[in-house]
Amino acid sequence: xxxxxxxxxxxxSRELSCTELTKAYxxxxxxxxPALNAYVxxxxxxxxxxxxxxxKKLAAGEELGLLEGVPMAxxxxxxxxxxxxxxxxxxxxGYKPIYDATVWELLKAQNAVMLGKTNMDEFAMGSSCENSxxxxxxxxxxxxxxxxxxxxxxxxxxxGNLAAYGLGSDxxxxxxxxxxxxxxxxxxxxxxxxxxxxxxxxxxxxxxxxPITKTVEDAAVxxxxxxxxxxxxxxxxxxxxxATAQQLGSDIKGMKVGIARExxxxxxxxxxxxxxxxxxxxEALGAQIVYFDLPVLxxxxxxxxxxxxxxxxxNLGRYDGIRxxxxxxxxxxxxxxxxxxxxxxxxxxVKRRILLGTYVLSAGYYDAYYKKxxxxxxxxxxxxNDAFAHCDVILAPTVPMTAFEKGHAASDPIETYxxxxxxxxxxxxxxxxxxxxxxxxxxxxxxxxxLIGKSFDEATILNAAYHYQQAAPENFTDTKWxxxx
Amino acid sequence: xxxxxxxxxxxxxxxxxxxxxxxxxxxxxxxxxxxxxDAINNAPASAEGFDNINNLSNVFREDEVVxxxxxxxxxxxAPEQAEDHFLxxxxx
Numbered sequence: 001x002x003x004x005x006x007x008x009x010x011x012x013s014r015e016l017s018c019t020e021l022t023k024a025y026x027x028x029x030x031x032x033x034p035a036l037n038a039y040v041x042x043x044x045x046x047x048x049x050x051x052x053x054x055x056k057k058l059a060a061g062e063e064l065g066l067l068e069g070v071p072m073a074x075x076x077x078x079x080x081x082x083x084x085x086x087x088x089x090x091x092x093x094g095y096k097p098i099y100d101a102t103v104w105e106l107l108k109a110q111n112a113v114m115l116g117k118t119n120m121d122e123f124a125m126g127s128s129c130e131n132s133x134x135x136x137x138x139x140x141x142x143x144x145x146x147x148x149x150x151x152x153x154x155x156x157x158x159x160g161n162l163a164a165y166g167l168g169s170d171x172x173x174x175x176x177x178x179x180x181x182x183x184x185x186x187x188x189x190x191x192x193x194x195x196x197x198x199x200x201x202x203x204x205x206x207x208x209x210x211p212i213t214k215t216v217e218d219a220a221v222x223x224x225x226x227x228x229x230x231x232x233x234x235x236x237x238x239x240x241x242x243a244t245a246q247q248l249g250s251d252i253k254g255m256k257v258g259i260a261r262e263x264x265x266x267x268x269x270x271x272x273x274x275x276x277x278x279x280x281x282x283e284a285l286g287a288q289i290v291y292f293d294l295p296v297l298x299x300x301x302x303x304x305x306x307x308x309x310x311x312x313x314x315n316l317g318r319y320d321g322i323r324x325x326x327x328x329x330x331x332x333x334x335x336x337x338x339x340x341x342x343x344x345x346x347x348x349x350v351k352r353r354i355l356l357g358t359y360v361l362s363a364g365y366y367d368a369y370y371k372k373x374x375x376x377x378x379x380x381x382x383x384x385n386d387a388f389a390h391c392d393v394i395l396a397p398t399v400p401m402t403a404f405e406k407g408h409a410a411s412d413p414i415e416t417y418x419x420x421x422x423x424x425x426x427x428x429x430x431x432x433x434x435x436x437x438x439x440x441x442x443x444x445x446x447x448x449x450x451l452i453g454k455s456f457d458e459a460t461i462l463n464a465a466y467h468y469q470q471a472a473p474e475n476f477t478d479t480k481w482x483x484x485x
Numbered sequence: 486x487x488x489x490x491x492x493x494x495x496x497x498x499x500x501x502x503x504x505x506x507x508x509x510x511x512x513x514x515x516x517x518x519x520x521x522x523d524a525i526n527n528a529p530a531s532a533e534g535f536d537n538i539n540n541l542s543n544v545f546r547e548d549e550v551v552x553x554x555x556x557x558x559x560x561x562x563a564p565e566q567a568e569d570h571f572l573x574x575x576x577x
Contacts, residue, residue, distance in 0.1 A: 098558045191538045205538065235541065302522045313499065320500075322571050327564035332576045335500070343502040351501055355492070355511070356518055358499045372525050378533030413514060414521055430538035455539070 002217030003164050006485055007070050011058065018058070018069035021483075022051040022113055025071045028482045029115065029162050036481065038137045038147070038156035040076055041084045042116040047071065050113045057111075067225055068111040073163040075151050076117040077124055078209070079198035080104055087200050088132035089122045091345030092325040101198025102233065103167055103209050103226045110225060115163055119153025122347045123316065124174050124202045126150050127419045128409035131349045136406065139182055140479040141445055145403040148178030154212045155182035161482025165213045165222055169199055171206045172304050173399075173423025176435035179212050180398035180448025183437045183477065185465070186212045187219045190456045191430035192237045194223075195230035203311035206304075206427040215476065216466040219434065220245040223458060240456040247459045248466040253286035255464065258391030260294035263422055267400040274439035274447040275397050281471050282395070282464075290391045296383045297425055299376050304424035305417060306360050306373035312350075313357025319345065352413065377428050384429045388454050393464050397422050398435040398448035422450070432458045436465045437475040446475075487516040 010016045026044050033039050054069035074080060077087045079097035086092040100108065108114075121131035129152025130136035137152040139145040140160035147156040151168030154175075158166050159182035168175040170188035179186025187210040194209045201207060211222035220243075227239035241247075259279060264272055279289050321327035321341030328340035346354070360369035387394065399419055409416045426433040431452055438449040453461035469476060478484075492512045496503045503511055556569050565572040 095562055098554055098561070192541075235537070235539070237539065296528075299525050299528045302525045305518070306522055306525070317500075321564060322573055324562035325564075328577075330577055334573060334575065337573075337577075339500050339502050342500055346501075351499075352511075352514065352518075354499050354501065355495050355515065358495045359487075359491070359515070359519070360522070362495065362498065368526070369522060372528075374535045375533065376525055376528055378535035379528070381535070381538075382533050414517055417521075 002215040002221065003213070003485070004066060004070050004218045004221050007164055008064065008066050010485065011054070011069050012064055014058065018051040018054040018113065019048065021069070022047050022071055024483050025115055025162065032160055032162060032481045035143050036138050036140060036156050036160050036162070037135055038118055038153045038160060038162055039073065039116045040086070040088060040119050040132070040134045040153065043083055043114055046083070047113050047115050050111060054111050054113070065110050066221055067107065069113055070164045071113045071115050072107070073115050073118045073154060073157050073166040074104060075120050075154050075166065075168050077120060077169060077200040078104060078167060079200070080114070080117065083117065085117065085200070087123050088120050088134055089346065089350070090133045090326055091319045091342070095324050097198070099198065102195035102230045104198065106226050106228060118151070118157055118166055121150035121152070121349070123312070123350050124150040124169060124171055125312070125349050125353055126409070127173070127177060127416055128404070129153065129178070130406065130409055131347055133347065138406070139403050140481050141183060141403070142443070144405055145445060146181065146406055146409065148181035148403060150174040151212060152178045155179050155184050155186070158182065158184045158212050158214060159479055161479070161484065165211055165218055167209055168212050169207055169209050170427065171202050172308060172427050173420045175210050175212060176398050176423050176433060176448070176450055177419070179435045181403035181446065183446035183479070184212050184214065185216055185219045186210065186435045187223055187458070187462070188426060188433050189223060189227060189458060190432040192235050193227045193239050193432070193456065193458065195228070195233040195236040197230055197232040201315040203308040204315065205311060206308060216434070216436065216462055216469045217245065217248060220248055220462045239458065241459045244459045244462045248463055250463055252464060252467050255287040255393070256290050256391040257282045257287045257464070258290045258292055258387060258394045260292055260297065260387065260394060260396065262294050262297040263396035266421070267397050270441045271397050271400060271402065271447050275395065275449045278438045278449050278468060278472070279395060281468060285467055285471060292387060292390060294383055294387060296380050300380060300425040300428055301417065301421050303373045303376045303380065304420070304428055305356070306369050307377065307428070309353045309357035310361050310370050311357070313354045313361065316350070316354055380425060381429045384431060393461055394452040396450050396452065398450045399423070402441045402445040402447055426452055431455060432461060434461050434465050436468060438472070439475055487512055487519055
């Protein structure tokens with residue numbers, strides 16, 4: 001049973017009041033956050049007010065929806081009316097949105113209890129969470145290891161039982177990679193399944209919001225709640241396949257699980273072995289393993305970085321020190337003010353990506369880089385479509401390695417970019433993918449695998465993930481931190 | 486080949502100042518990333534092309550007037566404001 005269902009039953013049976021539950025989470029955040037740094041803003045007062053409203057409903061004998069009263073957290077790049085939203089960047093110091101992101105509006109309408117905003121790499125640019133202006137979130141399995149990024153805080157909070165679930169955003173792996181590092185489940189939905197309204201933009205054609213949870217059931221429940229069409233995001237169509245939670249457990253005998261050989265290239269042995277073991281588990285469950293080649297994958301990483309940086313350089317043009325956030329103290333003229341504000345407000349990695357994006361979009365380089373990358377994007381999409389003619393889901397490692405020790409990521413940008421090699425193809429192609437824990441390395445750090453699906457076919461990958469979870473529960477272990485229910 | 490002048494020019498376009506002492510290091514790291522990105526030039530020429538992910542096409546809707554956010558609310562986040570406007574001083 002999923003954690004959300006467990007909490008729901010405890011609330012409905014009156015074993016626990018929503019206020020008691022929320023207080024328990026807030027107390028645990030108080031004691032564990034100095035070590036984990038998962039939260040950058042805790043909204044205790046608002047959480048207790050929301051909990052009191054749920055208790056009032058219970059006292060009146062009213063029925064409770066599944067997500068009502070369940071304590072959760074939002075990544076700090078999702079707009080929350082009146083609550084600090086900084087993208088973990090100095091440049092958004094003090095910024096309090098005047099509207100809610102659609103995802104939060106949807107969950108708030110179901111009386112979700114938000115405990116706070118979670119840590120992330122600045123503007124979601126990074127793979128270790130260490131690019132946060134608040135310092136990185138740490139791994140609940142070992143605090144000397146990073147939580148992953150960019151949604152490191154959400155994964156650390158869920159892995160550390162400091163929230164029942166969290167919402168992250170995934171531009172090139174930012175939900176799946178930290179979920180993999182922290183032993184959690186992370187779903188990156190199909191591009192266009194979930195509204196991006198109110199999500200502070202990094203790369204608009206790649207960004208997508210999704211859940212980070214303890215179990216596959218929880219991921220399905222949260223996905224179903226947030227995947228609605230939204231007139232305020234013209235690319236958002238909502239889910240197309242009906243409620244995924246109700247489709248969990250349907251038969252997977254005869255399901256074709258594809259493995260692209262390229263996904264296993266350069267992957268560390270322990271990770272590769274865990275993924276191949278999972279393939280055996282699927283065979284035992286009656287699925288058929290199909291090997292195939294996807295040679296175009298070797299271009300995915302440069303294509304991703306060109307497109308993502310190009311879009312970022314444009315999206316981040318809005319930070320000028322005039323309308324919101326940080327503004328430099330001393331300047332001479334408007335140009336000087338904007339340059340100083342941006343140079344002082346953005347961190348090193350963000351500046352690097354803005355410069356790179358500006359480079360690939362500038363005259364003389366546009367055709368060689370940006371145009372070529374978008375053309376290749378079409379090729380990658382076609383290659384995935386062709387692959388799905390032969391299989392129902394694709395099984396791959398989420399990350400070529402397990403969580404690295406803190407401070408390791410800072411040294412070499414290219415080496416850090418390489419950690420995204422297994423996650424970015426899905427964003428380029430707009431496909432859904434879910435990362436689930438599939439083992440541990442010798443040090444006891446979690447290994448994750450991802451199941452990639454056809455466009456808008458979240459139901460199939462979640463069902464496949466659910467069967468794996470039932471067959472290999474030993475990989476879904478808990479940490480010492482947080483609330484125990 | 487990324488030169489110091491390229492980086493200076495791109496920084497100007499990006500409205501970012503790069504301190505003199507960081508220019509060489511940044512040029513080198515930009516060159517490394519561009520070398521890495523150059524891998525795509527080994528890719529086969531593509532006929533696929535790309536417009537948007539879900540093949541959406543532009544549609545028009547009725548122009549419905551809905552309430553705007555109050556000016557005072559919007560200005561709450563501004564570093565400086567005056568008379569219902571964002572305030573930009575020429576120097577500080």
